[in-house]
Amino acid sequence: MNSIGANDGTAPARRVLLVDDSVDAAEALSMLLETLGHEVRTMHDGTSALAIVDEFRPEVVILDIGLPGMDGFALARELRKLPSTRDALLIALTGYGGDEDRLRARAAGFDHHLVKPVAFADLEDLIARSFGPDRTRNV
Incomplete structure (x- = not known):
């Protein structure tokens, strides 16, 4: 494990779409993901x-739930x-962490539901594990 995250260079880089209306949070996470070799596009709304x-x-698509206009649940369903995204890894990264939120995330098609703040190493490990032979997906 390196000092930034769980990717020790053996996990392949992925195309990651990050959708968060918090510009600063999205920019910071985007930069961290890029340091590990991922190609990242950042958007701030569902449309x-x-x-x-x-x-x-x-x-990989990392979505905030509380987006303006189309929320993350609706975006995940779309x-x-x-x-082009039917089989993408969908990760909810949100402040909404209740049981009802997790049920709604599963119903919307999310593979995982993470509550902010999340340790970056945990997020990178989740991405790496989700594409390996022991592929795990659970909300």
């Missing part, structure tokens, strides 16, 4: 995110309908 998925074809 903008949907506009780029066919071209970008993200393998992403699951599209061929």
